[in-house]
């Protein structure tokens with residue numbers, strides 16, 4: 001079951017899948033016209049009024065999102081976390097992060113400060129327990145901090161994600177995008193698999 005669209009397998013399988021993909025990840029995503037990092041930053045730019053001082057980028061990958069983010073917020077201190085060691089080696093080399101944690105976003109990170117923004121771009125697919133993820137993110141965020149994430153529409157429907165969002169008591173929903181193409185130049189995804197970008201604000 002090694003398919004980005006249908007599923008890669010358990011957490012260990014996902015880790016080795018991304019380890020094996022690491023060296024060509026950026027090139028492939030560029031080829032597939034992956035725009036979620038840039039689109040997510042544009043949403044932050046539009047809705048966030050004060051410049052964030054600290055961001056925690058969950059499932060940070062090689063840093064495609066943080067690369068775009070730093071163009072808008074060059075002074076923000078960026079920490080990242082990912083389960084793939086090989087992917088983290090690359091983000092380390094990119095030099096954009098202060099701390100990099102080899103950690104699943106489903107496990108608690110021992111943070112040294114609270115964050116103004118937490119991001120999870122292109123990785124909600126791998127979340128097994130949304131409630132517990134939202135609880136962790138709420139713990140990482142300072143009051144009035146933002147959580148920005150993407151989620152695939154097919155999986156959104158399958159997990160009745162609307163009702164998960166409605167039940168959140170720690171967050172206000174600030175923005176939910178219309179369905180957007182995810183990987184338009186990947187033939188498996190093309191225009192069939194869409195995502196939404198969601199911005200929540202911690203109460």
Ligand SMILES: C[S@@+](CC[C@H](N)C(=O)[O-])C[C@H]1O[C@@H](n2cnc3c(N)ncnc32)[C@H](O)[C@@H]1O
Nearest residue numbers: 018059060061064082083084104105122123126
């Ligand atoms: C499609 S990539 C997105 C990476 C980056 N956010 C970006 O936009 O380029 C998915 C990333 O999620 C990571 N990942 C998958 N499951 C994870 C988990 N449970 N905890 C942390 N990272 C995970 C993978 O290793 C991979 O780097």
